[in-house]
Structure formats: C-alpha cells, structure tokens
Amino acid sequence: MRSSYPISSRNPGADMSMQAAAPVPAHSSTGPAAARATGLCKVYGQGETRIVALDSVSVEFGRGRFTAIMGPSGSGKSTLMHCMAGLDSVSAGSAQIGDTELSSLNDRQLTRLRRDSVGFVFQAFNLLPTLTALENITLPMAIAGRRPDQQWLDTVVATVGLSGRLGHRPAQLSGGQQQRVAVARALASRPEIIFADEPTGNLDSRAGSEILGFLRDSVRELGQTIVMVTHDPAAAAYADRVVFLADGRLTGELLAPTAEGVLDRMRQFDTGARTS
Numbered sequence: 515m516r517s518s519y520p521i522s523s524r525n526p527g528a529d530m531s532m533q534a535a536a537p538v539p540a541h542s543s544t545g546p547a548a549a550r551a552t553g554l555c556k557v558y559g560q561g562e563t564r565i566v567a568l569d570s571v572s573v574e575f576g577r578g579r580f581t582a583i584m585g586p587s588g589s590g591k592s593t594l595m596h597c598m599a600g601l602d603s604v605s606a607g608s609a610q611i612g613d614t615e616l617s618s619l620n621d622r623q624l625t626r627l628r629r630d631s632v633g634f635v636f637q638a639f640n641l642l643p644t645l646t647a648l649e650n651i652t653l654p655m656a657i658a659g660r661r662p663d664q665q666w667l668d669t670v671v672a673t674v675g676l677s678g679r680l681g682h683r684p685a686q687l688s689g690g691q692q693q694r695v696a697v698a699r700a701l702a703s704r705p706e707i708i709f710a711d712e713p714t715g716n717l718d719s720r721a722g723s724e725i726l727g728f729l730r731d732s733v734r735e736l737g738q739t740i741v742m743v744t745h746d747p748a749a750a751a752y753a754d755r756v757v758f759l760a761d762g763r764l765t766g767e768l769l770a771p772t773a774e775g776v777l778d779r780m781r782q783f784d785t786g787a788r789t790s
C-alpha cells in the first residue's frame with residue numbers, strides 16, 4: 515500500500531484524541547447534503563452467485579466537503595460510488611443527488627443529471643488524444659451545448675496549474691498533468707458533486723499529492739463537493755472526513771483525518787475481521 519504523500523501541513527486541526535474517540539454515526543456530516551444514500555442495497559446475481567455488495571447503507575455527503583470512502587477490497591466502495599453517481603441501479607433503498615431521487619429518473623433524465631450535476635475523475639485519465647487540454651476540459655459543456663463561464667474556467671485552470679499548457683495534447687503532457695486536465699474538466703461545469711475513483715492510482719507520489727492538493731483546494735477555495743474512493747490512508751487524509759465500509763456496510767467515520775488515524779482504523783477492522 516502506498517502512503518508516501520506528505521501529511522504534515524494537512525488538517526492542522528486534526529487531533530489524535532479525536533481519532534481515538536468512538537466513531538460518530540456515519541450519517542453525521544455537517545451542513546446540507548449534496549448527496550444522500552438511505553438504506554441503500556445493491557445485490558448482484560442470484561442463487562448461488564448472489565452477492566450483497568451494499569447492505570442497507572445510509573450516508574450523507576456534505577455540500578462543500580471532501581469525503582473519502584475507504585475499506586478493504588470488495589467492501590463495496592466502487593458500488594456505492596456508482597450507485598450514488600447514477601452509473602448503476604440500486605436494488606433497494608434510495609440514492610439522491612441534491613433533492614433528486616435517482617430511481618425516479620428514466621435513462622434520459624439520468625444521462626442529463628450525470629451531465630449537468632455530476633463530475634467524474636477516474637484512475638485512467640480518459641482524455642481524448644486528438645483534443646488539446648482546453649478542448650478536453652470544455653468538451654462536456656460543448657456536448658451539452660453550454661457556453662463555458664470564462665471567468666470560472668480561468669479560475670479552475672489556474673487552480674490546477676494548467677495555464678501554460680492549454681494548447682498541449684494529452685501525449686505532450688505528463689500523467690500528473692493529464693490528471694489535472696481531468697480534474698479541471700470535472701470542475702469546469704460546476705457540478706453539484708464530483709466523484710473520484712482512485713484518482714491518484716496511476717500517478718507517482720509527487721504527482722498524486724499534487725492532484726490531491728488540487729482536489730482539496732477546489733473544495734476549500736471553490737466550494738466544490740468531492741467524494742473520493744481510495745485505498746490509501748495518506749490520500750484519505752486530504753479529505754475532511756473518511757467513511758469506512760466493510761462487507762457492504764458502513765462501519766464508521768473519521769473527521770479531520772490524519773494518515774495515521776486512518777491506518778489505525780483500518781488495522782482495527784483487520785483485527786476485528788480476524789477475531790470475529
């Protein structure tokens with residue numbers, strides 16, 4: 515497990531006594547929710563191949579907050595993200611973005627909601643190779659027939675440090691720069707929420723910490739809401755809050771996390787799993 519991101523300057527308010535405190539109920543985020551799961555269940559397959567990937571998960575993702583989702587492999591992190599982002603259907607319970615119940619939408623409405631209200635950053639950068647950085651950033655808005663807000667675009671491009679490279683094609687950019695383009699693309703339309711799935715998984719630790727810093731800055735300085743799935747305690751420490759999943763269930767959360775606090779909590783789960 516990689517955990518090489520510098521952590522000293524992050525979450526200066528985090529205090530280890532808080533890390534050791536009993537877990538706060540995982541639906542306790544402050545402020546209005548940008549997205550909410552209530553009793554969310556997701557079952558794959560049937561009969562002998564039936565797998566309960568999510569077992570009655572209830573969690574809120576606070577507006578203007580950076581939330582990390584952590585848990586062992588197979589615990590349901592990606593499934594939760596996909597259900598919340600309208601990329602996968604739910605078996606029972608509810609998934610909402612803002613006040614919109616995703617299961618009430620037909621395919622066209624879901625596509626529009628994803629286009630207008632959700633931003634995505636994946637491990638693979640998913641840029642179009644023939645387009646410049648700027649064209650990649652503005653492509654979703656061009657497809658939606660929306661004109662980018664130039665002032666906002668300038669702010670986003672400056673925030674992710676791409677100002678000198680907008681005319682470059684992906685092949686002319688480093689991995690870290692390509693992921694910055696993907697982050698800028700997600701931020702450009704000011705979505706209600708950005709879902710990031712292992713956004714630093716393909717990057718070395720320096721480029722990874724840059725991307726995590728940009729994600730954190732976009733929350734603190736631009737008011738963006740971000741939910742990030744990660745395996746890495748050091749990456750999770752950039753978030754305001756970490757929620758933990760195990761076996762498809764929510765098992766707790768940490769506020770103002772540090773890498774050490776997250777690692778401790780993960781070790782507790784490992785020990786619990788071995789002794790139960």
Ligand SMILES: Nc1ncnc2c1ncn2[C@@H]1O[C@H](COP(=O)(O)OP(=O)(O)OP(=O)(O)O)[C@@H](O)[C@H]1O
Nearest residue numbers: 558559565567585586587588589590591592593594
């Ligand atoms: N399309 C699918 N069909 C059948 N089972 C699935 C499908 N997608 C996920 N699962 C199962 O659901 C469970 C949760 O998977 P999920 O990918 O959400 O876990 P994860 O925590 O994101 O894992 P990882 O950290 O390894 O990416 C696993 O047991 C997985 O095998």
